[in-house]
Amino acid sequence: MEKYYITTPIYYPSGKFHIGTAYTEVVADTVKRYKTLRGYDTYLLTGMDEHGQKIQTVAEKNNMTPQEHVDHMAALAKELWGKMDIKYDDFIRTTEPRHEKVVQEIFEKFLASGDIYKGEYEGMYCVPCETYFTKTQLVDGKCPDCGRDVVLMKEEAYFFNMKKYADRLVKLYEESDFITPEFRKTEMINNFIKPGLEDLCVSRTSFDWGIKVSSDPKHVVYVWLDALTNYLTALGYLSEDDSKFKKYWPADLQIVGKDIARFHLIYWPIFLMALDLPIPKKILVHNWIMMKDGKMSKSKGNVVYPELLIDRYGLDATRYFLLREMPVVQDGVFSPESFVERFNFDLCNDLGNLLNRTVSMVNKYFAGIVPTYKGQVNEVDKDLEEYTQSQIKLVEEHLEKFEFANALQELWNIIARTNKYIDETTPWALEKEGETLKLESCMNHLIENLRKIGIMLLPFMEKTAKSILNQIGLSNAENTWESLYQIDQIPEQTKVIEKGEPLFMRLNVEEEIDYIKTGMQK
Numbered sequence: 001m002e003k004y005y006i007t008t009p010i011y012y013p014s015g016k017f018h019i020g021t022a023y024t025e026v027v028a029d030t031v032k033r034y035k036t037l038r039g040y041d042t043y044l045l046t047g048m049d050e051h052g053q054k055i056q057t058v059a060e061k062n063n064m065t066p067q068e069h070v071d072h073m074a075a076l077a078k079e080l081w082g083k084m085d086i087k088y089d090d091f092i093r094t095t096e097p098r099h100e101k102v103v104q105e106i107f108e109k110f111l112a113s114g115d116i117y118k119g120e121y122e123g124m125y126c127v128p129c130e131t132y133f134t135k136t137q138l139v140d141g142k143c144p145d146c147g148r149d150v151v152l153m154k155e156e157a158y159f160f161n162m163k164k165y166a167d168r169l170v171k172l173y174e175e176s177d178f179i180t181p182e183f184r185k186t187e188m189i190n191n192f193i194k195p196g197l198e199d200l201c202v203s204r205t206s207f208d209w210g211i212k213v214s215s216d217p218k219h220v221v222y223v224w225l226d227a228l229t230n231y232l233t234a235l236g237y238l239s240e241d242d243s244k245f246k247k248y249w250p251a252d253l254q255i256v257g258k259d260i261a262r263f264h265l266i267y268w269p270i271f272l273m274a275l276d277l278p279i280p281k282k283i284l285v286h287n288w289i290m291m292k293d294g295k296m297s298k299s300k301g302n303v304v305y306p307e308l309l310i311d312r313y314g315l316d317a318t319r320y321f322l323l324r325e326m327p328v329v330q331d332g333v334f335s336p337e338s339f340v341e342r343f344n345f346d347l348c349n350d351l352g353n354l355l356n357r358t359v360s361m362v363n364k365y366f367a368g369i370v371p372t373y374k375g376q377v378n379e380v381d382k383d384l385e386e387y388t389q390s391q392i393k394l395v396e397e398h399l400e401k402f403e404f405a406n407a408l409q410e411l412w413n414i415i416a417r418t419n420k421y422i423d424e425t426t427p428w429a430l431e432k433e434g435e436t437l438k439l440e441s442c443m444n445h446l447i448e449n450l451r452k453i454g455i456m457l458l459p460f461m462e463k464t465a466k467s468i469l470n471q472i473g474l475s476n477a478e479n480t481w482e483s484l485y486q487i488d489q490i491p492e493q494t495k496v497i498e499k500g501e502p503l504f505m506r507l508n509v510e511e512e513i514d515y516i517k518t519g520m521q522k
């Protein structure tokens with residue numbers, strides 16, 4: 001079985017997760033489910049990035065020790081991913097001994113190989129916040145967090161010799177296509193590599209909530225060196241049992257948001273080169289979910305938490321919206337209006353009605369037994385078959401390129417085409433006219449398309465997909481991706497459900513827009 005290793009970023013436990021954070025997780029989970037369906041031995045890693053000055057400060061504000069704070073946040077994260085049915089295989093926390101031990105070892109390895117050297121760190125320091133900022137991070141020359149004056153400070157620190165690897169990095173960019181989308185590569189070259197790669201400061205003495213450098217314990221390892229290595233430590237790299245590492249490394253897909261692209265596209269491959277390890281096959285950089293008035297922020301009162309949507313509209317509608325509205329490589333916008341609209345149009349009308357109408361017709365005309373395939377009866381059937389086959393290819397192509405919005409759009413085109421097929425064939429008239437053969441073919445084609453729609457929906461919205469397959473009497477069928485390319489897959493005596501459950505209940509537009517808007521203020 002071919003393996004497929006997917007990673008998400010590990011999240012900072014600084015606050016409650018909003019739909020932006022949940023987005024990365026949903027994308028990763030969809031890939032995992034799709035690849036599993038395609039027969040891969042998949043492994044999905046997620047986790048929490050628990051060290052650093054910021055976490056220490058948040059914990060203090062909450063009157064907790066940093067460890068208490070991160071324990072609490074990790075429990076919340078796991079609860080949310082559980083609620084969102086994220087099929088992760090491991091959840092790594094950077095405060096775990098399995099991680100800390102290996103990070104220390106990696107640091108020492110880099111010291112020994114000369115990749116890390118001791119120097120002096122100089123930067124603009126905010127004393128109350130105990131944080132360094134670069135000149136560009138300052139807002140009007142003041143601390144971007146608290147707005148107070150900053151001072152120029154120096155401290156002894158360790159640096160990673162990035163410059164040494166600049167040429168190899170450029171060569172890697174030229175020779176492989178490990179960055180998706182392509183424009184991020186150009187961005188890295190123009191913004192960071194061409195101006196000259198700076199060595200990276202990889203230790204701090206200004207705070208102690210971090211992993212101590214074992215040979216010089218007044219230093220703690222800089223968060224990004226600590227954080228990035230999670231993708232290795234979680235697999236048991238440099239540990240007694242490294243069987244997972246041997247099996248799954250290099251990662252097949254690493255999913256990251258645009259704000260952390262630089263760390264994953266520059267520093268990460270360089271760390272791996274220094275460790276003499278293979279580079280991940282692909283890093284997918286996704287854009288952000290924005291609000292009409294810009295970024296989500298508590299102060300603007302425009303933050304959407306996943307629970308608000310899931311508790312009222314269900315997980316599948318929430319996942320559908322995130323994947324359908326976000327083009328992955330461009331920013332997408334969340335608005336209550338579009339959420340309610342997609343719910344009513346796409347889910348209730350298009351998908352829900354197709355299933356309902358079909359199930360009730362099979363019940364009405366054939367006592368619930370799906371007629372078997374009798375060959376193509378007429379042009380309309382043939383046309384539907386051909387259209388569906390070519391659309392399935394498109395859905396698959398988009399999924400292979402992680403273009404979820406496009407994949408769903410093509411899938412919904414099949415749904416629309418199948419609804420149109422009912423209007424074209426007018427089964428009620430066929431019944432009246434005694435055109436039994438045509439009516440049989442029509443019902444068979446409708447069920448066949450619902451089978452395909454159900455299978456294609458499995459990676460996106462499992463509950464809905466399973467409900468469709470169950471309602472058309474195929475919950476125990478094989479339902480493989482490969483079977484999408486075959487027609488005539490309905491076994492004899494397949495029986496649809498007598499009274500189907502509606503997949504989605506139509507929403508009152510105004511009421512629900514209000515509901516979401518009110519929820520956003522909280």
Ligand code: MSP
Nearest residue numbers: 009010011012020021049227228256257258288289
């Ligand atoms: N801890 C680092 C990652 C270390 S990975 C070795 C971090 N954490 S984070 O919690 O701040 O962000 C986690 C992910 O959430 C990032 O990929 C980030 O891009 C993503 N998102 C945060 N807000 C987002 C949106 N509004 N929309 C989509 N993704 C967003 O960075």
